[in-house]
Amino acid sequence: MRTLKSLIMPLLVLAAVIFGASTALSQGWDAGGSIGAEARIFSDDPAFAAQEDGVQTSIILEGDFRWRSADRRHQFVLVPWARIDAVDDARSHADLREGFYRFVGDELTVEAGLIKVFWGVTESRHLVDIINQTDGVEDSDGEDKLGQPAIRLTRQTGWGRLEAYLLPGFRERTFPGIEGRLRGPLIVDTDAPLYEHADEERHVDFAARWSHYLGDWDLGLAAFHGTSREPFFVPSTDGQSLRPVYTIISQLSADVQLTRGAWLWKGEAIVREGQGDTFAAFTGGLEYTFYGVTASGADLGLLVEYHSDGRDNDPSVAPPTAFDNDVFLGGRFAFNDMNDTSLLGGAIIDVENGSSAVLIEAERRLGTHIFVEIEGRFTANIDPADALAAVQDDNAVSLRITRHF
């Protein structure tokens, strides 16, 4: 099944790439896409026997088809996506990142299909963002997401925006396979998930969100009830793998940003019930930008964020987190040139044991269609008891070249 899907999706994407050309869309069809090549270079020997040593290469394909009616009320969006990985079978996978119909009415906007939604304001952790499942085999930053089956109703009122979500189908989180790096000693068996609810992955989830802005303030309040996107793990009976456990949770969240001059103050908080004791978690901090630090108008932004998470420490009751009591320090240098060159660096540091995860990124466009990214991810000062201990031998530099159409 997986092989069939992995075959069909790249073909779809290739079709997009061959027939597509990016054009300004006022009505009718717009087709585009991209092909990327990636090399992930691990500097250390792997910690576990079956893991690949050295370089992990892969190809990433994405299509982007859009249709809009002349009156702009009807819209179709189709974004097929696939990765073919030379090393890790689990990382060779395909998805419809988006695939939905949208009707824009005078009072109500309706979307039905596979949608992608982002909630929140902070940079180093996306605490309140819950609609889409994380594509965990893609990257360790949690920013890659699987398309979520949904019906969404949106209404804009004078006192804010109201969204109601009906989520009739759960997507399992993806994890690295036996050959893959960036995993623990036992692989996660995604063929043997455990669900708390008898409806398993067919459980219908609900969510609602209110968001608004008032002067300098942007505010969001949301509620979710359904299958947790974050699993915790129990060992399989043979002890050779971990089974993900998806329980039913209820979560309330708030996110807020104050934008004043060059300062951005940001905060996100959740309260969650359904994974051990009811707990709260918080992420918040600030970003300050020095504008025009060079004659050509480059900007330097500095970020500080604090994470706290009150969840149960028992990994058989609540999903483990690396953000229990941590500080993020980061900087972003944007050249503001015609190639959109930028540099990003940051570290998440555990306040109690000093364990750190470090990220460095550089990116720029070459010519018109090619985009180049270099990412380095390192761990430092790892405490053996920290959640990062399993991946401390997985320091890597990734080079990605993407041709857009």
Added chain:
Amino acid sequence: MKTKATNPLSKSLLAMASLLALAGPVPAFAQEAELPAWIDTDSERRGYDIAIRSDNSDNGFGDSRVEATMTLRNAAGQETSRQLSFQTLERADNTVGDKSVVVFHTPADVEGTALLSHAHILEPDDQWLYLPALARVRRISSANKSGPFVGSEFAFEDFTAVELNKYEHNYLTTEAITVGGETLPTDVVERFPRYENSGYSRQVSYIDQTIHQVRRIEFFDRRGDHLKTLDLGDYREYGDGIWRAHRLVMTNHQTGKSTDLVYGDFEFGVGLTDNDFVRGVLERQY
């Protein structure tokens, strides 16, 4: 910022009064209205009147939509271009700024990126940026008014600071200039930004005497040196005295770089409302 405290509402009345004064018979209340507090001299009054007449000749359009191509050129002559579309909602009076959405169609890697701006007169603008890769809307700081807009020679403030009351105006002289092969007599009016964080100490605008459009603007940096020149050409009239330039060329004299902004045909009265300029619409712009 030069500050002489003024009540925005009375300024709006003033602006309206001045418009009426130009339009014909003057109602009694307008004659009694005060001029903006910053006006001390006859040349400031004259500069203000010329600016109002020019501002009036592109106001009253309601809402508009237009596609544009921006071509960026460095000192060595290398070029790169980007396609964008602009949607604008004009606000009813001069004390509140317009609302706009800019959507990027190329470069292909940023397709679908969209910027929503709620312009204000003297307060910082409100701006939200939509990033399609993450489906994420970010509220961004508008303190970087002098920063380059998508790597071009246009600064953010060159787009958002077109409101009359963002400046103090002062008439200098009358001069014939040649723009796009056309030689025109113009009124030369200098203007001083009244909003915070401007990258300019002053601007010199050349407003033609026949259709009252801005044909050229010279920008002077905070040190007072000539930084950039914007030439506005290919003016076309839409219906009732609504003029739009279709070819804007910004040249940076200090770096040798330049940017052309070429607009397609403007559509007016497309039925956009306030609900088309909220952060939630950014995700469905492409």
